[in-house]
Amino acid sequence: MKEILVVKDLKKTFRISAKQQKLERTKEKIKVAVHDLSFQAYEGEIFGLLGPNGAGKTTTLRMIATLIAPESGDVLVDGSSVVREPDLVRSKIGFLTSELKLEEFFTPNYLFDFFGQLHGMEKEQIETRKRDLFDRFGITRFAEVKVADLSTGMKQKVSLVVSIVHNPDIIIFDEPTNGLDVLTAKVVTDFLMELKVQGKTVIVSTHIFSLVEKICDRVGVIINGTMVLCDTLPSVTQEKCLEDVFFDIYAERAGEAV
Amino acid sequence: MKSNIITIMKKEFARFFKDRRMVLTTILMPGLLIYVMYSFMGQGMSALYAPDEELVPKVYAVNLPQEFAQMEQLPVEFVTDVEAETAKKLLQEEADCHLVAVFAENFSQEVEEYEASSGEPAPVVELYYKSTSTDSSAAFETMKELLNGYETSLVNKFDVNSGAGPYDLATEQDMAGTMFSVMLPLLMMIFLFSGCMSIAPESIAGEKERGTIATLLVTPMKRSHLALGKIISLSVIGLLSGLSSFIGTMLSLPKLMGGMEGVSASVYQLGDYLLLLAVILSTSLLLIALISIISAFAKNIKEATSWVTPLMIVVIVISITSMIGSMQAKTLPMYLIPLYNSVQCMNKIFSFEPNLAAVLLTAAANIVYTGLCVGILTKMFNNERVVFSR
Known part of the structure; x- marks a missing residue:
């Protein structure tokens, strides 16, 4: 299988403000968010990133999406470097996180056109893609309603279609089903499976073990900014279920009893 | 792009x-x-600073000389036969009094006898007014003009800009x-x-x-x-x-x-x-x-x-x-x-x-x-x- 995403020795540290030092009761001025992190994702697979809060999952995904720059190391997205060719990388990926919000003043219709144009798409291309995705997610009926007036589930659907307006080959979702009702969560999960069938590569960061077990081909566990386990799901869950494997590793690496 | x-x-x-x-x-x-x-x-x-154009200021005058009383087409209305302190009180209360003018007792005679070169202080007219009242301020200006005109008529040596003008050449x-x-x-x-x-x-x-x-x-x-x-x-x-x-x-x-x-x-x-x-x-x-x-x-x-x-x-x-x-x-x-x-x-x-x-x-x-x-x-x-x- 073709390696479509290669993460090599990624490192990122953050300066801790005096306020944060006080909150976290630490005297450390630097926090290592990601330390020499490496993994690969292959064409047509769903890769799950698991880890507790503050493990470095979001920082890793932000570096892949070029929102923040790595201190050292690199990520190659279909051969393009996030350090040297960030604009090219952004054209190849779709990135969705709960932190990325849509302008609530606009309608889904307007936002889809807007982001399509930013991705350099032609008008006809945008229209065709919009028809497909809006029908697929049932957005057509509220396409002209302002985002501010939509429910959380509807907003999440709009965010999702906007993030993949340009039909990218690599899709990165940070906690894609967080805060969604079961129906919308199922629509999203089914769609991720559909993307895989289409030969797309999906990177998912989540806390939900069942989701990983259901959709992921391979899984990586990040604890304290380090990739402590990276393998195929069948190999990881050979002896124990994913949840037990995770907590065993967590207790061992983080030095905390679970 | x-x-x-x-x-x-x-x-x-x-x-x-x-x-x-x-x-x-x-x-x-x-x-x-x-x-x-x-x-x-x-x-x-405009309303604050523009006085009532039809108003003839009422001036309470103490020891008003005859020359003023006999003037024709006076721009003010003099009220004589009044005490200075009473008039000032009326002015302060804005009770139909716009100005108080206090002349020296023998004002006309003192003016006639006064020599500018003598170094002696000139006869004085005291004008009391209320600057917060538009009408009183207007009365003060009118009375000052009247007195200046009287003074000029006594010793007229030369006039400045007395013609038709306009003298200010700045355009609008x-x-x-x-x-x-x-x-x-x-x-x-x-x-x-x-x-x-x-x-x-x-x-x-x-x-x-x-x-x-x-x-x-x-x-x-x-x-x-x-x-x-x-x-x-x-x-x-x-x-x-x-x-x-x-x-x-x-x-x-x-x-x-x-x-x-x-x-x-x-x-x-x-x-x-x-x-x-x-x-x-x-x-x-x-x-x-x-x-x-x-x-x-x-x-x-x-x-x-x-x-x-x-x-x-x-x-x-x-x-x-x-x-x-x-x-x-x-x-x-x-x-x-x-x-x-x-x-x-x-x-x-x-x-x-x-x-x-x-x-x-x-x-x-x-x-x-x-x-x-x-x-x-x-x-x-x-x-x-x-x-x-x-």
């Missing part, structure tokens, strides 16, 4: 112009409110120019700044606060295109807001000046307005760029607005230079000083002394400074600490 700048501009325009409330409060209301406010202020001030246009050049640069800068301040923090810090800026940053658009698209579109909106206030001011200024003839927007030619447009357009670009940088540092709109306030004070202080003759630009390189150059250009245009080279240099300098600010803003959009500081 040039189209990305246009795409961002279109989005900013759509965000603004489709929001009726924003259009109303940012573009329509400033001009309208200024017009209504200045017009009322003008009317109020000159007066309008002087008035406009002193007031309008300051007002214009405040209007432009207010217009820019009402939109830039919302667009930059607001996008950070709402988390929508990161959504834009994951598209393949260059950061510089985002910065440029925002600055150009916001400048146009800021300019429209500034122009609204400017039109409101120009239309209401004659009323503010108490209906002074010649004080109107029509005293300027099309060329003057074009030069003015070049100055204020480039100024609004620079102001938007400066406010955008400050807004990008801020975590939210509230913080951005409070951080922008010191810049507003700087702009006002610089704008005051249009009122101080010694601080006016004397050489061309002085037009390279940001914001000061705009104030000075406006001052020259409004005083009918437009300097094309100065205007061009100002516009070019402002565009260069805006370019530098776009560079800084681009760097800030690349800085994760700026983008994710919420």
Whole structure:
């Protein structure tokens, strides 16, 4: 299988403000968010990133999406470097996180056109893609309603279609089903499976073990900014279920009893 | 990818112009409110300082000489046979008394005998009035004029400007120019700044606060295109807001000046307005760029607005230079000083002394400074600490 995403020795540290030092009761001025992190994702697979809060999952995904720059190391997205060719990388990926919000003043219709144009798409291309995705997610009926007036589930659907307006080959979702009702969560999960069938590569960061077990081909566990386990799901869950494997590793690496 | 700048501009325009409330409060209301406010202020001030023209001031005179009592067509009505203290009390109470004039007991005789060369103090007339009362002030001026006329008639050696005139050769246009050049640069800068301040923090810090800026940053658009698209579109909106206030001011200024003839927007030619447009357009670009940088540092709109306030004070202080003759630009390189150059250009245009080279240099300098600010803003959009500081 073709390696479509290669993460090599990624490192990122953050300066801790005096306020944060006080909150976290630490005297450390630097926090290592990601330390020499490496993994690969292959064409047509769903890769799950698991880890507790503050493990470095979001920082890793932000570096892949070029929102923040790595201190050292690199990520190659279909051969393009996030350090040297960030604009090219952004054209190849779709990135969705709960932190990325849509302008609530606009309608889904307007936002889809807007982001399509930013991705350099032609008008006809945008229209065709919009028809497909809006029908697929049932957005057509509220396409002209302002985002501010939509429910959380509807907003999440709009965010999702906007993030993949340009039909990218690599899709990165940070906690894609967080805060969604079961129906919308199922629509999203089914769609991720559909993307895989289409030969797309999906990177998912989540806390939900069942989701990983259901959709992921391979899984990586990040604890304290380090990739402590990276393998195929069948190999990881050979002896124990994913949840037990995770907590065993967590207790061992983080030095905390679970 | 040039189209990305246009795409961002279109989005900013759509965000603004489709929001009726924003259009109303940012573009329509400033001009309208200024017009209504200045017009009322003008009317109020005229009414405050203009005395009743039909009023014949009532002057309580103590020891009034016969010469005055016998005068024909007196502009005042004298009330004699009154004590000085009683009259003063009446004046203080504004009880049908506008002025109290106290003459020396033998005033006419003392005046006749008085030799200016003797070095002795001259006979005195004491005029008591109330400066807070328009009618009393008018009575004071009338009485002073009457007494001066009497004094002149006694020792008339020469007259100044006693002919038909006019002796003041300044045209109404000159007066309008002087008035406009002193007031309008300051007002214009405040209007432009207010217009820019009402939109830039919302667009930059607001996008950070709402988390929508990161959504834009994951598209393949260059950061510089985002910065440029925002600055150009916001400048146009800021300019429209500034122009609204400017039109409101120009239309209401004659009323503010108490209906002074010649004080109107029509005293300027099309060329003057074009030069003015070049100055204020480039100024609004620079102001938007400066406010955008400050807004990008801020975590939210509230913080951005409070951080922008010191810049507003700087702009006002610089704008005051249009009122101080010694601080006016004397050489061309002085037009390279940001914001000061705009104030000075406006001052020259409004005083009918437009300097094309100065205007061009100002516009070019402002565009260069805006370019530098776009560079800084681009760097800030690349800085994760700026983008994710919420």
